[in-house]
Structure formats: C-alpha cells, structure tokens
Amino acid sequence: MTLNTFKRHVRESVKSLGRNGWMTFASASAVTVTLLLVGVFFTVMFNINYFAKKVENDVEIRVHIELTADRQAKDALRRQIEAIPNVKDVRYSSKDEELKRLIKSMGEEGTAFRLFEQQNPLSDVYVVKAARPQDTVKIAKQIETLPSVHKVNYGQGTVEKLFNVLKVMRNVGLVLIAGLLFTAMFLISNTIKITIFARRREIEIMRLVGATNGFIRWPFFLEGLWLGVLGSIVPITALAVVYYNVYHVYEHQFALQLFELLPFSPFIWQLSALLLAIGAVIGVWGSVMSVRKFLKV
Amino acid sequence: MIEMQDVYKTYPNGVVALNGVNVRIKQGEFVYVVGPSGAGKSTFIKMMYREEKPTKGSIMVNGVNLAKLKDNKVPLLRRQIGIVFQDFKLLPKLNVYENVAFALEVIEESPKAIRKKVMEVLDLVGLKHKVRSYPNELSGGEQQRVSIARSIVNSPKIVIADEPTGNLDPETSWGIMELFEKINERGTTIVMATHNKEIVNATRRRVIAIENGKIVRDEARGEYGYDA
Numbered sequence A: 001m002t003l004n005t006f007k008r009h010v011r012e013s014v015k016s017l018g019r020n021g022w023m024t025f026a027s028a029s030a031v032t033v034t035l036l037l038v039g040v041f042f043t044v045m046f047n048i049n050y051f052a053k054k055v056e057n058d059v060e061i062r063v064h065i066e067l068t069a070d071r072q073a074k075d076a077l078r079r080q081i082e083a084i085p086n087v088k089d090v091r092y093s094s095k096d097e098e099l100k101r102l103i104k105s106m107g108e109e110g111t112a113f114r115l116f117e118q119q120n121p122l123s124d125v126y127v128v129k130a131a132r133p134q135d136t137v138k139i140a141k142q143i144e145t146l147p148s149v150h151k152v153n154y155g156q157g158t159v160e161k162l163f164n165v166l167k168v169m170r171n172v173g174l175v176l177i178a179g180l181l182f183t184a185m186f187l188i189s190n191t192i193k194i195t196i197f198a199r200r201r202e203i204e205i206m207r208l209v210g211a212t213n214g215f216i217r218w219p220f221f222l223e224g225l226w227l228g229v230l231g232s233i234v235p236i237t238a239l240a241v242v243y244y245n246v247y248h249v250y251e252h253q254f255a256l257q258l259f260e261l262l263p264f265s266p267f268i269w270q271l272s273a274l275l276l277a278i279g280a281v282i283g284v285w286g287s288v289m290s291v292r293k294f295l296k297v
Numbered sequence B: 001m002i003e004m005q006d007v008y009k010t011y012p013n014g015v016v017a018l019n020g021v022n023v024r025i026k027q028g029e030f031v032y033v034v035g036p037s038g039a040g041k042s043t044f045i046k047m048m049y050r051e052e053k054p055t056k057g058s059i060m061v062n063g064v065n066l067a068k069l070k071d072n073k074v075p076l077l078r079r080q081i082g083i084v085f086q087d088f089k090l091l092p093k094l095n096v097y098e099n100v101a102f103a104l105e106v107i108e109e110s111p112k113a114i115r116k117k118v119m120e121v122l123d124l125v126g127l128k129h130k131v132r133s134y135p136n137e138l139s140g141g142e143q144q145r146v147s148i149a150r151s152i153v154n155s156p157k158i159v160i161a162d163e164p165t166g167n168l169d170p171e172t173s174w175g176i177m178e179l180f181e182k183i184n185e186r187g188t189t190i191v192m193a194t195h196n197k198e199i200v201n202a203t204r205r206r207v208i209a210i211e212n213g214k215i216v217r218d219e220a221r222g223e224y225g226y227d228a
C-alpha cells in the first residue's frame, strides 16, 4: 500500500465519520456506555483485588513453641519449618515480645495484662509467612505435625473463608466483565452493520471499479478504530475525575479505615490505557466483523 | 476480445437464465444485446465482468477464462472493464470529480495522475464545468455522463453497459449514444444491452438477440427486431 493510499484511507474514514453523523454518534455512544460500565467494574474489581492482596499478605502462621523446648529444639524446629516448601519467611518472637504486642493491641484494657509481666503465661512463637498466601493452610497443617510445637494459629476458618470469598469475587468479576464485553461487541457490530448496510452501495461500486477486498476493508477498519477511541474519551475522563475526587475525600476522612483505595496514579493511567485499548479493539472488531459479510463474492 | 463457449447459467432458485450461449466479440466492436425482458440479457452481460459465474462453459475475456478465475483476481479483471448501468450508480455524497476519481483511487494511482486523467475524461463527456456539482444537482443525462466518465477514466479495452439509456428521455439518450460512439472510435469494445429500438435501427451495428437464454439472432448490421 502506498503512502497516498494510506492517507486516502485515513481521510475517507474520518470523512465517513462526519457523513454518517448520527450513526457515528450511536456507535461511539455504544462504546461509551460499555466502557463506563466496564470501567466502573474494573475500578471496583482492582480495588477489591488490591485489598485482597493486602489481606492475603497479612496472613501469617503463629507457631507456639512448647514451653519445655530448649534452644537446640527451637533451632531444630526452625530448620524444619524452613525446609517446608513455599515457606517464605520465619521470624522468632519471644514470649516477652508477644506479651507487649498483646498489651498494645488491647489498647486501654491492655493495661490489665501488665500483671502478667511478672509471670508470663505465653509461649515463644515462630511467625511464618507462606510464599503464596493460598499455601498458608497447607503449611500450617504440616507444621502442626512437627515436634516441639504446642499449637499452630493462623486464624483457622477465617482464613479459609476469606480466601474462598476472594476467589468467588474474582471469578464472578471475570464472568461479569466477559459478559459486558460480549454485549458491547454485539452492540457495536450491530451499529456498524447498520452503517455498512447504509453503505453497501458504496461497497458495490468499489467492487465494480476493481477495488480489492483489502482496499475496501481499510477505511472501515480505521473507522471502527476511531469509533472506539471516540467512545472511550468520555468514560476515561469521567472515571479519572470521579476517582480523583473519591480518592481524595476518602483519604482525608477515612484514612484509618481497614480498606485502602488504590492510589490515583498510576492506577488511573493504567485503567485509561486499558479502556482505550478495549474501545479500540471492540470498535475494530465490530467493523471488521460486519464488513466481512459484504465482501463475499 | 470476448469469447463465450457453451455457456449455461442456472440461478440457485432453478431459473435457467442462459441456455447454451456461443459468441465471439472482437476488440473494437460495437455490439447491441436485445431481447424481451427476462430473456437473459443482464445475465449475459454479468458473465463478462464476473458478477455471476457460469454454471457450465467457458468465458474468455482478454485471454483469461472467467469460469476459472479466482475470487481474489476479480478486482484485476474489473480494472480492465468499464461498466455502466441504467441507474448510474454514483455516490450521492461525492461530487462529480470525486465520483470519477474514485475509480482511480481504488487502483492506487498517484493524486497527480488522478487529477490529470479525471479532468481529461470530464472534458470528453462535456462536464468539465460541473466538477464540483453533486449527483442530485445534475440531470439524468449528466449523471449518466459522469458514470460513463468513471467507466473509461482507467482507459479500459472494454466497456459494458446494461440499458444505459433506460432511464433517459429520447433526446438525452441520443447524446449518451454519441458519447459511446466516440468511445468506440478510440478502439474500445462496447457491449450494450438496450431496449432502444430507434437508436439500434438508426446506427446499424452488430445486434445479438437473446430469447429464453439463447442467442436467436446475430447480425453484423442488424435491426432491433421487436415492436416495443
């Protein structure tokens, strides 16, 4: 293809957007609505995922060591724990440190535990982290069988429940997004089909004067691309503005909340790029699919 | 040169539109195709630019057998043939210049060559002063001149026309016919399906009459031969 031809395709595709004024508007709007939904959904999903990652990473196994265990037994236990596959980190915490931690976590009421400082009833502890949070339960079960272990604590039940909830949420999210995208493509391919139907005469004439299928396809391909890009402007802007404000209000007012929002940058840039790419893909896909059937001899 | 041998065409609905056609048209000839409506004239013509494939038989156009031509080679064939229709087939949103230039853009001519050829051909059809007009601002005759200009801008060896004067009044038709004569004088083969008795009888060209999908008459300086 010569440069002149390419320029012609670009020119024609842009002109065609103008000529088909309101169909252009309809197609771009279909992209806009879809991307708004997908964008909001992505924002929620990414934030939940971010939160989930944080929670997952906070999950740790507390191995309470038998009171009778001597230094040698403790070292042996440490080596055995470290030998378990997928154990990332083992940290020792003495019973005095454990008590301090407990008192601190209780706040006001914690002072009552001061009494125990004389006669500490807690055990020394190994704090174990799994390389992958999902392995926590498996590793904990293995540690339970080791000698010198008094008790293993990893928030039994709660951890399993949390992981299950997160897994379900992610899967539901993926299914929903797939559904949304599919609906969008269908919408756009239909809109562009109407555009092309209105232009079948143009295609017919192109074929009469000897245009190749590739030549005929190009302007439609580009037009789909522009439609996708046009359609993604509003959702990207709207999401950026809304997220910026929500983020700042939330940061100020709920700074101490457990749930933390993804920072505005780079998240919003990544989301914008993603939405732009999705818009372009559905625009191009829609137009390529709908022009195909008009090119059959 | 166009040569058909034993060409049959049965449409998917079972209609037999061509029923064993043999014909030879030499380069530079001017041929009228006549016959009652539904006889198979349009189908006969569609065979020549591979709008329809023959069910049986061979069609040679400029040395290529269209019965065996691959779909992706059809555009190349179309570039060697000009095609003119009763309904002009102009793009309403393009002006006269753009409508003609379209045929050259499609074959990737340079903008400079396009400008030169389009202006030349618009001069030939007598519409140089209307380059910026849109089809709806033109009379039927003028629109047909634009479509003829588009068909010959690429200097094809063959121009095929299916009832090009079918929508025009007699006076305008004569003007269009003179244009085809002029094109033919430059050595271009012309094959034209027509119902225009007056013109056929006045010009005395080769006449091929088709009835029920068969050539029933083929005369060098023929007459229209039907009443209407």
Ligand SMILES: Nc1ncnc2c1ncn2[C@@H]1O[C@H](COP(=O)(O)OP(=O)(O)O)[C@@H](O)[C@H]1O
Pocket: B011, B012, B013, B015, B016, B017, B035, B036, B037, B038, B039, B040, B041, B042, B043, B044
């Ligand atoms: N695409 C088609 N599908 C089915 N039948 C067709 C088609 N085109 C033409 N025919 C039939 O073939 C016959 C010849 O048609 P046509 O070639 O258009 O004749 P003419 O141009 O002489 O009027 C007619 O009976 C017509 O109904």
Ligand SMILES: [Mg+2]
Pocket: B041, B042, B043, B162
């Ligand atoms: Mg006909």
